Amino acid sequence: MLTGATGFIGSHILESLRSRGLATAILLRPTSSKRFIQRHLPEVELRFGSLNEPASLQAAMAGITHVIHCAGCTKAQRISEFHQTNEIGTRNVVAAANTQVTSMQRFVHISSLAALGPATPDKPARESDTPRPVSAYGKSKLAAELEVRNHCRAPFVILRPPAVYGPGDVEFLRLFKAVKTHLLPKIGRRQALSMVFVRDLAEAVVPCLEHPAAAGKTYFVANREIVSAQMIADEIAAQMHAWTVPLPLPAACFWALCLAQEFRTRLTGKANILSMQKWAEFRAVGWVCDPALLRQELGYECATPLKAGITASLNWYREQRWL
Numbered sequence: 001m002l003t004g005a006t007g008f009i010g011s012h013i014l015e016s017l018r019s020r021g022l023a024t025a026i027l028l029r030p031t032s033s034k035r036f037i038q039r040h041l042p043e044v045e046l047r048f049g050s051l052n053e054p055a056s057l058q059a060a061m062a063g064i065t066h067v068i069h070c071a072g073c074t075k076a077q078r079i080s081e082f083h084q085t086n087e088i089g090t091r092n093v094v095a096a097a098n099t100q101v102t103s104m105q106r107f108v109h110i111s112s113l114a115a116l117g118p119a120t121p122d123k124p125a126r127e128s129d130t131p132r133p134v135s136a137y138g139k140s141k142l143a144a145e146l147e148v149r150n151h152c153r154a155p156f157v158i159l160r161p162p163a164v165y166g167p168g169d170v171e172f173l174r175l176f177k178a179v180k181t182h183l184l185p186k187i188g189r190r191q192a193l194s195m196v197f198v199r200d201l202a203e204a205v206v207p208c209l210e211h212p213a214a215a216g217k218t219y220f221v222a223n224r225e226i227v228s229a230q231m232i233a234d235e236i237a238a239q240m241h242a243w244t245v246p247l248p249l250p251a252a253c254f255w256a257l258c259l260a261q262e263f264r265t266r267l268t269g270k271a272n273i274l275s276m277q278k279w280a281e282f283r284a285v286g287w288v289c290d291p292a293l294l295r296q297e298l299g300y301e302c303a304t305p306l307k308a309g310i311t312a313s314l315n316w317y318r319e320q321r322w323l
Contacts, residue, residue, distance in 0.1 A: 001047065001064045003027045003093060004071030008168050009110065011036040012202040013070055018043060020206065027060055027071070036168055051089030057096035066209050067097050067154075070110045072144075074137065075271040082140035090144035094152045104154035106215070108208045111145050113162040113194065113220065114138030118284030121192045121226050125289040127160075127218045134284060135277040145218070155215035157208040159201075162222050162289055166198030166309060167316035171273050176314065176323055179237045184244035187229040192286035194222040197309040200302035204294065213297045220289040223302045235310050 002017070004010035005026040017024045018040050025045040026037075034041060049056030051071060061067075071093075073085035090109070097104055117132035119125035133139045148156050165172045178185055204221045208214045237244050249257075265271055281287070295301045304312075317323045 001025045001027055001061065001066070002068045002070060003051070004069075004110075005037055006032045006034060007070065008170075009164055009198060009201060010070040011168060012166070012198045013068060013205050014040055014044070016199075016202040016206060025060075025064065027057075051085060051092055054092045054095060057092055058099050061096040061100055063103070064097070064100055065103050066106045066108070067093070067104070068108045068110070068205055068209075069093050069148075072110070073140070075273045076136075077265055077269060077271050079136040079277070081271075082136050083143070086137075086140035087143035087147060091147045091151070094147055098151070098153045101153045106209050107148065107152050107154045107156040108205055109145065109148045109156060109158045110205075111158050111160045111218075112138065112141045113160050113222075113287055113289050114281065115141035115145055115160060116289075118281075118286060119288050120286040121288050124194070125220065127220065127293055135280045137277055138281070157214045157216075158218040159204065159208065160218060160220050160289070161196045161201050162194040162220075162287055164196050164198050164201055166313050169198065169313070172313060173317060173322055175233055175236055176240070176317055178247070179233070179240050179242050179244060180323060182242060182244050183247045184237055185229075185233050185247050185249055187233075187249050190228050190230065191282070191284065192288050193227050193229070194220075194287060194289045194291075195225070195227055195306060195309070196222045196302050197304035197312070199312075200304050204298075204300055204302065207298045207300055211298050217293075217297070219294040219298070220291045221294060221302060222289050222291045223305060224291060225305050226288055227306050232306065232310070235307060236314070239307075239310055239314055 002014055002024060005014045014037055025047050027047055027049055029050050030048060047060035049060040073082050076082050097107055115131055115133055115138055116125050116129060117134055131142050133142050145158055201221050
């Protein structure tokens with residue numbers, strides 16, 4: 001069973017599973033948008049339930065042998081929503097999976113580098129490091145990991161991607177739209193960043209479903225290339241062949257923008273990725289992880305560098321008329 005199949009990352013995981021002909025059930029809420037998975041619907045089994053309704057999860061889990069838990073909250077109106085969805089929601093999914101303990105073969109949980117916390121190129125995050133998350137999102141993802149580690153009765157795998165980008169990402173699209181209007185954002189703080197192309201992350205899930213070495217392990221999933229927000233913006237501008245005017249965003253401006261978006265969220269009730277929690281992540285010196293363990297133990301490497309990932313994203317945005 002795949003949770004979060006209608007989301008950005010989940011839809012690519014579903015694509016990866018279906019490309020291999022793997023029998024797949026997906027967990028949906030009755031109100032879930034099926035826009036990005038429409039063509040797969042005739043080939044998958046639909047099961048309905050909610051992370052916040054344990055009884056519905058237990059019914060949906062009947063007969064399931066593998067779980068990929070991808071559903072989660074990345075932006076919220078209130079900090080409590082991160083806790084409710086990421087921690088309590090994961091607790092409920094794990095409890096439902098435990099009811100199928102005699103048939104459950106693997107539980108794959110999609111976490112985040114944010115669960116561990118910031119790291120730099122000279123000392124990248126490794127799986128054995130002590131977690132020190134700096135945002136409510138990161139703390140909720142770490143709490144979700146602990147739910148899996150402490151309570152899952154099936155062999156589990158935890159994957160920690162850094163920033164994920166690629167076709168279908170509405171947040172990444174903002175940079176493309178800025179460049180299209182001839183503005184080139186120049187972020188004041190030059191953070192070093194690990195990134196992962198969404199299709200690489202989706203492909204990494206597959207060996208985790210069966211590989212014996214993966215059981216009980218945590219892996220960072222990222223391309224080995226280290227980039228910065230400025231490198232990303234410059235590459236987008238180059239590929240779009242657009243003349244641009246620099247748009248300086250010093251730290252003080254970014255702080256004010258995050259604060260303004262937080263107030264806007266409270267007024268409108270519409271969550272935005274920019275908030276004071278995002279400011280806490282922006283203040284960090286870097287977000288770099290070492291994906292060597294995944295390569296060494298499972299033989300999988302995220303092969304898509306930034307340039308190729310931006311090309312694929314740009315082509316998709318144009319094909320879908322998002323740009």
